[in-house]
Amino acid sequence: MSEMLSLDFMRNALLAALCVGLVAPMVGIFLVQRRLSLVGDGIGHVALAGVAVGVATRGSPVWSALLAATLAAVLIEVLRARGRTSGDMALALMFYGGIAAGVVIINRAEGAQTGNLTGFLFGSITTTTRGELILFAVLSALIAGTVLLLRQRLFAVAGDEEYARASGLPVLALNITLGVLTAITVVVAMRVIGLLLISALMIVPNAAAQQLAGSFRAASWWAVGLGVVASVGGVSASYQLDTAAGGTVVLLAIALFAVATTVGSLRRALARARHRHAERHLHEHGPGCGHEAVSHGDHVDYLHDGHRHAAHEGHYDEHAHGPQPPPEDSGRVGHEVTR
Amino acid sequence: MPVSTAPVLELHRAAFGYRGRAVVTDVDLTVHRGEVLAVLGPNGSGKTTLVTGLLGLSEHLSGEVTVLGTPLARLRDRTRVGYVPQRHTLTGGVRATVTEVVTTGLLSGLPWWRPPGRRERAAVDAALEAVGLADRARFDVETLSGGQQRRVLIARALVARPEVLVMDEPTAGVDRASQLVLAGVLHRLGEAGTTMLVVTHELTALRGIVDRIVEVESGHLTFDGTPEGYAVHQGELARAAGRGPGVLSPTADGAVR
Numbered sequence: 206m207s208e209m210l211s212l213d214f215m216r217n218a219l220l221a222a223l224c225v226g227l228v229a230p231m232v233g234i235f236l237v238q239r240r241l242s243l244v245g246d247g248i249g250h251v252a253l254a255g256v257a258v259g260v261a262t263r264g265s266p267v268w269s270a271l272l273a274a275t276l277a278a279v280l281i282e283v284l285r286a287r288g289r290t291s292g293d294m295a296l297a298l299m300f301y302g303g304i305a306a307g308v309v310i311i312n313r314a315e316g317a318q319t320g321n322l323t324g325f326l327f328g329s330i331t332t333t334t335r336g337e338l339i340l341f342a343v344l345s346a347l348i349a350g351t352v353l354l355l356r357q358r359l360f361a362v363a364g365d366e367e368y369a370r371a372s373g374l375p376v377l378a379l380n381i382t383l384g385v386l387t388a389i390t391v392v393v394a395m396r397v398i399g400l401l402l403i404s405a406l407m408i409v410p411n412a413a414a415q416q417l418a419g420s421f422r423a424a425s426w427w428a429v430g431l432g433v434v435a436s437v438g439g440v441s442a443s444y445q446l447d448t449a450a451g452g453t454v455v456l457l458a459i460a461l462f463a464v465a466t467t468v469g470s471l472r473r474a475l476a477r478a479r480h481r482h483a484e485r486h487l488h489e490h491g492p493g494c495g496h497e498a499v500s501h502g503d504h505v506d507y508l509h510d511g512h513r514h515a516a517h518e519g520h521y522d523e524h525a526h527g528p529q530p531p532p533e534d535s536g537r538v539g540h541e542v543t544r
Numbered sequence: 545m546p547v548s549t550a551p552v553l554e555l556h557r558a559a560f561g562y563r564g565r566a567v568v569t570d571v572d573l574t575v576h577r578g579e580v581l582a583v584l585g586p587n588g589s590g591k592t593t594l595v596t597g598l599l600g601l602s603e604h605l606s607g608e609v610t611v612l613g614t615p616l617a618r619l620r621d622r623t624r625v626g627y628v629p630q631r632h633t634l635t636g637g638v639r640a641t642v643t644e645v646v647t648t649g650l651l652s653g654l655p656w657w658r659p660p661g662r663r664e665r666a667a668v669d670a671a672l673e674a675v676g677l678a679d680r681a682r683f684d685v686e687t688l689s690g691g692q693q694r695r696v697l698i699a700r701a702l703v704a705r706p707e708v709l710v711m712d713e714p715t716a717g718v719d720r721a722s723q724l725v726l727a728g729v730l731h732r733l734g735e736a737g738t739t740m741l742v743v744t745h746e747l748t749a750l751r752g753i754v755d756r757i758v759e760v761e762s763g764h765l766t767f768d769g770t771p772e773g774y775a776v777h778q779g780e781l782a783r784a785a786g787r788g789p790g791v792l793s794p795t796a797d798g799a800v801r
């Protein structure tokens with residue numbers, strides 16, 4: 206570990222991985238919410254064309270990639286807002302055109318050797334320069350700050366665009382903002398995991414977080430935590446195991462997803478076993494419903510035919526204390542929980 | 545409640561549609577403060593296009609539309625018109641709590657840099673109390689029943705204290721326990737003087753709440769009057785249909801224009 210940290214390029218690599226692990230899931234949760242999980246992939250394809258132009262003109266591939274990705278992201282939102290069915294085809298043309306143009310231009314500029322091309326497609330974290338690292342850190346701070354400021358509005362628009370529009374939120378502006386954030390994330394992640402695998406780090410930690418969290422807020426933080434573990438852990442592992450960093454990061458994220466799914470379903474099974482619903486409950490309790498309310502820890506139980514009923518998700522739970530009425534006392538099939 | 549004689553909604557020869565194509569045309573309608581309207585009509589009749597037009601979701605193509613005294617195109621503060629859409633997913637592809645969903649109803653009333661604070665949380669609690677969901681505030685909306693989810697949408701519309709509430713099929717596909725609570729919620733809102741436009745198929749669920757009925761068929765208003773008048777209108781239609789095989793014109797007897 207200390208040997209790894211003593212290497213200059215590995216320190217840079219780990220810091221870059223930290224940036225990516227933080228911001229990719231932060232932006233990705235809104236893509237998952239909009240059911241546009243693959244859009245990051247498409248923007249990555251177009252970014253390759255930008256990289257190629259940078260390489261061919263001996264300029265900076267990072268800046269040209271940023272420009273291409275941002276333009277693509279804005280165009281996607283404009284096409285989506287127009288809502289034409291031909292928009293889908295236009296996106297396909299743009300995505301495949303981007304990657305094809307990227308490959309052709311890079312090969313033309315660099316001859317037959319495709320080392321550089323592979324580096325951009327699958328990541329080449331150890332070649333990250335100090336200047337690039339600073340740029341990535343600044344861009345990551347920009348992404349994180351914007352998401353933290355606008356997360357509720359992005360959540361509202363991604364969750365129910367029609368309602369957001371009716372309530373007067375600037376829907377197109379927020380969608381374009383999310384698109385630009387996605388584009389910047391793609392470019393920041395380009396060195397660490399490569400343009401073909403970027404989408405995975407935006408999506409997979411969020412898929413895992415959805416298994417563990419019960420609210421949007423909690424899910425966002427879980428996703429960031431899992432993203433950092435996957436990216437920093439993956440880069441360290443790739444050094445120890447001498448494997449490709451980008452692929453290792455993504456495989457680790459998928460392994461975390463598998464663990465989260467298992468933990469999530471175990472937890473749900475345990476919760477099911479530990480409590481019973483009041484079945485066929487055709488009444489909704491509330492203030493003035495006619496049943497006495499008694500406080501019970503952090504919630505209220507309603508006394509209902511000798512049972513204590515507490516709201517849980519879409520049903521009522523049986524919360525029992527003291528003597529239990531005989532089950533044939535009511536038509537309800539309900540058991541008691543001990544909490 | 546401030547007594548105001550100015551109508552809440554005033555439509556004169558208004559047409560609404562999508563992509564420049566009119567779906568509902570020639571609508572004359574005046575709604576006063578505190579009125580509760582049921583908007584009836586078969587699927588595809590244009591009733592949803594009409595009410596969503598008032599929210600800026602379908603295009604206002606011609607005629608005059610005044611909402612709360614302001615021409616529709618110049619209505620800045622959209623939170624004055626609350627909207628309860630008919631839909632099945634509330635949050636897209638992620639988990640979110642009831643509170644998180646209801647809070648989104650307040651966002652457009654806040655400056656863009658300001659996150660919801662203590663005052664907004666109190667408003668959310670009050671809205672949840674009003675729809676009987678206070679004890680389910682922290683649960684994932686996807687785990688709630690259909691009727692409870694519908695009430696989440698009503699709370700989201702109520703949280704910004706709108707002057708008019710537009711609801712699209714609030715009682716469709718709702719279980720009986722929720723149906724009762726929902727009717728109670730709508731009743732209380734009506735009592736409190738909230739102006740409501742309720743698109744619906746099920747007039748029975750709204751008995752005693754609605755005081756005016758508007759019927760839309762094939763893109764035109766074909767009835768506008770009291771519930772009693774509507775029963776008469778329907779009886780006439782049934783008789784006319786029973787009398788002969790002729791196709792009934794949508795603007796047949798009973799239409800008030």
Ligand SMILES: [Zn+2]
Nearest residue numbers: 490491494496
């Ligand atoms: Zn009760």
Ligand SMILES: [Zn+2]
Nearest residue numbers: 501506515524
């Ligand atoms: Zn209890």
Ligand SMILES: [Zn+2]
Nearest residue numbers: 486509514521
């Ligand atoms: Zn009960």
Ligand SMILES: [Zn+2]
Nearest residue numbers: 480517521522
């Ligand atoms: Zn339960």
